[in-house]
Amino acid sequence: MNIGLVGVGTVGSAVADILEKNKALIAARAGKEIRILKGVVKNIARKRELPFPVISNYKEITEDKEIDVVVELMGGVDAAYDVIKSALANKKAVITANKALLAYHRYDLQKLLNGAPFGFEASVAGGIPIIRALKEGLGANHIESIKGIINGTCNYMLTRMQAKRITFDQALKEAQGLGYAEADPSFDIGGFDAAHKLLILASLAYDIDAKPDDILIEGLGHLSDEDIEFAEEFGYTIKSLAIAKKVGSKVSLRVHPALVSKKSMIAKIDGVMNGISVVGDKVGETFYYGPGAGGEATASSVIADLIAIARGEQTPMLGFSSGGEGGITLAKKDDIESKYYLRVLVEDMAGVLARIAQVLANNNISIDTVLQRKKRVQKEWANLLLSTHIARETDINEAMREIATLGFVKSPPVMLRIDV
C-alpha cells in the first residue's frame, strides 16, 4: 500500500520512522507492506534525512495514481481542507490528525467521502485509541457522558500548581521551558484545543454537528492559588475537563476547569498525560489513559489507521451508518446544568451570608454547603465559600452579576464548576 505524506514535521517524521523500524511487524498485522512514496514539505530546500523524496505541491500526491492513502499532517484548517478535498476527489483513502479541521468540517468531509476510508484516530488524545473505543467498542451503548482530560498543557500546569503550589505564571513558564506549551499558549490554556477534540468525540457519541462557537469554552486564566487551596480542603482536585453530558434528549458540550472528586479515575491523571472516562448506559464507566501528544504516540495512531485501511476495514466515518442517536440536540449554553463552587470576598460583618443566600435563592440556586474562612491578609475581610446544588448556567451567571454589585463584596466573585 502506497502512501503520500502531506506534512513532514514531528508527527510525519515519526510515522516514517516507525514504518521503517517496525516494518515487519506492521506488514504482519496489515497483511501487506506500507510504503511512503513521497512527502510534501513547505521548505523543499532544507536538508532532511528521509527515505522518500519531498516535494512542495500536494497535488503531486493527491493526483498520483500510485498513491492509495493520503496522510494529512500539515495542520491548519483551510489549506488542509483543500488537500483532503483533492485527495477524496481522486478517490484516495485519507488519514488526518487535524482536530481543528475536523472541528469545523467533519460533516462536510463525511459528505465528500463517497465510500473512501477516512481515519482520524490521531486527532484526539494522541496515542489513546479513543476514536475506536467510541466508534466500535462501545457501539451497543447510548453514551451518557464523556469526560476527558485531553489537553496535556493544561493538565501539566494544573498538576504542578497543585502539587508544588506554584502560581499560574510559574507553571506556564515551566511548561514552555519543557516544550509542553507554545510561546503563545492561548490556544491550549484557553480551552480551544480541547474543545476541538470534544466536538469530534461528541459526533461519535451523539452525531451532533456543533462548531466551537456553539459550546461553552472556558480556559485556565482565572484560576487563583486560593481557589486551588480551598478546592483541596473540600476534597477536590482542579482539572480542566472536556465534558459531553446527555440529560434527556439534550447534550451539553463544554470545556472548563472543574473541581473533581479525588476518588475518580479522572483525578488520577497527572502531568501531560490524557485520560477519558466514557459512561455508557449498558457498560457503565470505562476509562482510557495514555500520552495525548508527542510525535511517536500520535504516529502510533496514524499507523493504526493505515493498518485498518490495508486490512480493508470499513466503518462509517463518524460511527453512524444512518440516523444518529435519534432526536438528540445540543443544549444551549445557558441551559447547561452543574454544581458550582463560589468564592466571594466580603466584609466580615453580620448579614452577609443571608444577603448572598437571598440573591442565590432569587435565581433558583440552592446552597449545598457553606464554609467561611478568614482571608489572611486583611483581618476585616473574609472569603465566603459556598457549594451549590445543581443549577443552570444562566441563573448562576445572573447571580454572580448581582453579587458583584453588593456593597460589602470586595472583588468580583469567583465561580468554578463542580464535576458531578
Place this chain on the structure above:
Amino acid sequence: MNIGLVGVGTVGSAVADILEKNKALIAARAGKEIRILKGVVKNIARKRELPFPVISNYKEITEDKEIDVVVELMGGVDAAYDVIKSALANKKAVITANKALLAYHRYDLQKLLNGAPFGFEASVAGGIPIIRALKEGLGANHIESIKGIINGTCNYMLTRMQAKRITFDQALKEAQGLGYAEADPSFDIGGFDAAHKLLILASLAYDIDAKPDDILIEGLGHLSDEDIEFAEEFGYTIKSLAIAKKVGSKVSLRVHPALVSKKSMIAKIDGVMNGISVVGDKVGETFYYGPGAGGEATASSVIADLIAIARGEQTPMLGFSSGGEGGITLAKKDDIESKYYLRVLVEDMAGVLARIAQVLANNNISIDTVLQRKKRVQKEWANLLLSTHIARETDINEAMREIATLGFVKSPPVMLRIDV
C-alpha cells in the same frame, strides 16, 4: 442480520435485552437491524420471558440457513468447541465470550475460520474494548508489556483485605455473599481465570500459542495479613496481576499476586473493576479500565462484535495476517525474572541476616533493601524482611528451599514478586 444465541444465561439475556432496548441506535451504528432468531437452552421446560423461541439442539442454529452469526455464550470447553466447529463448517460468523475455550483452542479455531469473522471482545475484561485496542489501536507497536487486573473476584478481595484489614477468609465470604465469588472459588482465586485471559491477550500482542500449563500461575491462597501490612509500609499495594513481558526475544507470561507501586495506574483499580496497562515501544503506556464482568457490560462487548460483523469489518482473528512478531518465544517458567519481597520468620539472634544473605548470594540474588521488624507475639522471634534486585525464578525458588532448612528459621519463608 440474523443471529442464533447458544446459551441464554446472564450474558445471553443481557444481549437480547440490549438489542431490544437500544435497537434503533444499534441499527444506526451497524447499518442494519440485528435480530435474534432463536436461542439454545439446557432446560427447555423452564418458563422464560424472551422475544425469541428457545430450542435444545444447537444444530438447529448452526445449520439454519437464515442465521448469519452464531453467538456462543454457553461456556465450557469441549461442548462449546463442538458448537463453534459446527457453526464454522456451516460458514457462519462466530462470536464468543468463552475465555477457557480460547485459552486452549484459539489457534485451532483460527485454522478453521476459512474467512469467517470471529469476535471475542467479551472474552477478556468484560466491557473494556481491550481486544480492539491490541488488534487495532496499538498495531504499530511492538508490545513491551501487558499488565492486567483481569479477575474481579481477586481484586475485590485484595481491595477489602487492604482497605479494611479483614482476613482472606472474611474477604472471600464477603465476595461470595455479593455474588462476586463462586461457591467453589478456586478457578478465580487460583489465578486460572486470569491466566486464560492473559493467553488471549498474549496471542494478540505476540502471536504466542501457549496453553495454561505452560505459564506461571499462582493464586491468592498464601497471602497473609502480615505481608499486606508490610507491603503497605514499603509503599506498595498488593494486586493479583496477569503479566506478559517481553525481554529480548522471550516473553514471560504469568499470573501472581505482586507488590505494585501505589503511584502506578494499576494500583488505582479498586473492587471488582478491571484495568489493563499496555506498553508499546512507540506509544508508551496506555491504560484501559472498566467493568470486567456482569451481564450488561459483557453483552456490550458481544454487541460491539455484532456491529463490526454487520458493518463488514474484517480483521485477522488474532491480529496477525501472517508471520506474527517474528522469532518471539515463550520464556520458561524458571527463567522468568522479577524483583522479590521475602519475609523470613527467624530467631532474633546475631548472624541471621548474614547467613540468609549468603544463601541469596550463592543463588545469584542480590539484596536491594533490608527492613527488620519485631514480630509482636513472641519476643524472641523476628520477621526479617528483604527486597531483592532482579533475579531469576529458578534461583529464588532454590534460595527459598535452602532458607527453609536453616535452623533459626521458624516457618517456611514467604516470597512475593515486586512489579517493576
